[in-house]
Amino acid sequence: MIESATFHVMTTELVVGSFALAGLCFVLHSFLIFQNKDSKFMPMMDTTAHIALLFGLLALPFAILSGINSSPSGAHTSPLLANKMLLSTAGGGLALGVLYARWKMHSDGFSQHIHNAFGSISTGCMLLTASLGGTYTRADSLTEFLPFVKENTLLLPKWMSIAVIVLIIAALVLRRSSTVKHG
Amino acid sequence: MKRKLVLLITLSLLIPLHVSGNPGGVGNGLENMQCGGACHGDANQNATSNLQLSLQPSGTVWIGQPAEITVQISGFESHNVDQIGIFLLSSTNANGDIPTTDGWSILSDGMGGSNNYIEYASIDSAVLTHSWILRADEIGEKMLYVSVHHGDNSGSDAGNPFFGISQAFAITVEPIPENLQRINPEYEPPTSREIGESTKLCLETIAAGNVIIEWREPSGQAYQLETTQNNECWEAELPAALTTSTIEWRAVLEGEGPQQTTPWFSLVSAEPTWEADETALLLQSIAHLVLFFGLVLLVRKPKPRDSEFKDYLEENI
Numbered sequence: 314m315i316e317s318a319t320f321h322v323m324t325t326e327l328v329v330g331s332f333a334l335a336g337l338c339f340v341l342h343s344f345l346i347f348q349n350k351d352s353k354f355m356p357m358m359d360t361t362a363h364i365a366l367l368f369g370l371l372a373l374p375f376a377i378l379s380g381i382n383s384s385p386s387g388a389h390t391s392p393l394l395a396n397k398m399l400l401s402t403a404g405g406g407l408a409l410g411v412l413y414a415r416w417k418m419h420s421d422g423f424s425q426h427i428h429n430a431f432g433s434i435s436t437g438c439m440l441l442t443a444s445l446g447g448t449y450t451r452a453d454s455l456t457e458f459l460p461f462v463k464e465n466t467l468l469l470p471k472w473m474s475i476a477v478i479v480l481i482i483a484a485l486v487l488r489r490s491s492t493v494k495h496g
Numbered sequence: 497m498k499r500k501l502v503l504l505i506t507l508s509l510l511i512p513l514h515v516s517g518n519p520g521g522v523g524n525g526l527e528n529m530q531c532g533g534a535c536h537g538d539a540n541q542n543a544t545s546n547l548q549l550s551l552q553p554s555g556t557v558w559i560g561q562p563a564e565i566t567v568q569i570s571g572f573e574s575h576n577v578d579q580i581g582i583f584l585l586s587s588t589n590a591n592g593d594i595p596t597t598d599g600w601s602i603l604s605d606g607m608g609g610s611n612n613y614i615e616y617a618s619i620d621s622a623v624l625t626h627s628w629i630l631r632a633d634e635i636g637e638k639m640l641y642v643s644v645h646h647g648d649n650s651g652s653d654a655g656n657p658f659f660g661i662s663q664a665f666a667i668t669v670e671p672i673p674e675n676l677q678r679i680n681p682e683y684e685p686p687t688s689r690e691i692g693e694s695t696k697l698c699l700e701t702i703a704a705g706n707v708i709i710e711w712r713e714p715s716g717q718a719y720q721l722e723t724t725q726n727n728e729c730w731e732a733e734l735p736a737a738l739t740t741s742t743i744e745w746r747a748v749l750e751g752e753g754p755q756q757t758t759p760w761f762s763l764v765s766a767e768p769t770w771e772a773d774e775t776a777l778l779l780q781s782i783a784h785l786v787l788f789f790g791l792v793l794l795v796r797k798p799k800p801r802d803s804e805f806k807d808y809l810e811e812n813i
Contacts, residue, residue, distance in 0.1 A: 389773065389777050390771050399777075402781040402782070403788050404788075405788075406789040406791075406792075407788045407792060409785070409789045410788060411792055413793065423796045450523075452521055469780050470776065471773070474783040475779060475783075478782060478783050481787055481794075488798055491798060
């Protein structure tokens with residue numbers, strides 16, 4: 314039987330690889346739009362970014378769950394692990410939003426740069442999460458210049474988290490219903 | 497432009513990166529021998545360590561009783577080592593070789609945990625001695641190995657990872673005489689506590705007429721504690737520590753048989769650990785997922801649902 318820690322390494326590599334590819338393609342896509350030249354690479358970058366993002370997103374739950382299982386005491390016992398969990402869910406949320414927007418709202422005239430920026434920030438969150446994993450297991454990573462991420466966690470009270478969830482869901486529902494024109 | 501890009505990528509792949517193992521160590525834990533190679537990044541990079549490794553029990557190893565296994569590492573003159581990882585293993589299979597898989601329980605690793613792998617952040621003497629407290633759950637002969645991995649800071653070996661493993665050391669686990677006073681085989685000694693917290697011991701014994709508890713600072717003078725019997729449990733209170741430190745304690749058991757003395761159990765006092773509310777963290781994670789998902793959608797201008805129909809009408813009528 315494969316150990317959680319080993320499985321976590323495998324799934325993390327899938328997530329990081331996919332997100333890194335997606336992030337690179339988002340940036341290049343914006344770069345090509347910025348150049349304002351008709352290029353065959355433009356749709357290629359856009360498609361690759363979203364497919365890679367989707368693949369990374371599919372592997373993400375496995376990475377999060379195996380990560381929680383491979384920590385003997387749980388994510389709540391270390392600020393670094395807590396930050397990993399919060400960053401990965403933030404990145405996952407952004408990725409999910411980017412994919413949903415691309416699927417359902419692609420032709421609404423919204424700035425492609427902002428869309429790509431969200432995709433790139435999602436990649437940034439995932440790479441930072443992976444780097445924190447390096448700090449946790451190897452005491453060494455590329456983000457050693459960010460000491461506050463290792464020592465502090467901005468933890469909200471339960472009621473505030475619930476309020477945020479309710480507020481956003483309500484906003485999404487209201488937004489959806491307001492799109493139906495009456496009269 | 498394309499050529500420059502290809503040249504840049506090729507050059508960046510050719511430039512060798514400075515690769516070192518785990519300069520900060522991997523932390524104490526339950527690790528297989530495989531970590532001795534792979535925890536340095538790549539097992540193929542490892543050179544053979546010249547350190548001399550030995551292992552011996554401090555006395556007779558009885559079944560179900562704590563036994564001190566002392567490891568000695570010498571030969572530090574051949575390597576300039578500042579940090580070393582030491583494994584206690586039951587085989588050299590590279591996986592499934594933690595002693596707990598071979599009928600041992602690790603009661604103490606001497607560093608506040610129950611791990612088979614521990615790390616020393618610095619080496620202060622020519623010979624490094626470290627003890628584990630194990631408990632054998634089966635009678636018979638068992639093999640134990642000691643293994644190390646470390647770096648080297650000097651000469652041509654600078655930056656290289658090193659790995660070494662000892663020969664097999666046979667440990668004979670003997671049956672315990674029926675009326676010999678002893679600790680209850682289920683007893684787990686405390687290994688760590690927080691600073692400022694005293695420790696109440698409740699030592700469960702079998703066939704013991706009297707129990708004396710002694711404590712000391714490592715290799716310091718021993719002090720005796722008063723014990724009171726409460727059924728099969730001998731109670732005593734170890735004093736609180738004022739700073740991060742380690743004390744050792746042991747029990748002297750008197751009864752029908754010859755006096756029995758347990759190994760010194762290490763008790764580490766550490767700063768209070770960081771702990772957050774697990775439910776709050778879980779809720780915030782969900783909140784992050786929903787918030788950032790919603791953010792991406794909510795910044796977009798809502799598109800009327802009937803716009804497609806309207807567009808169609810405008811185009812065709």
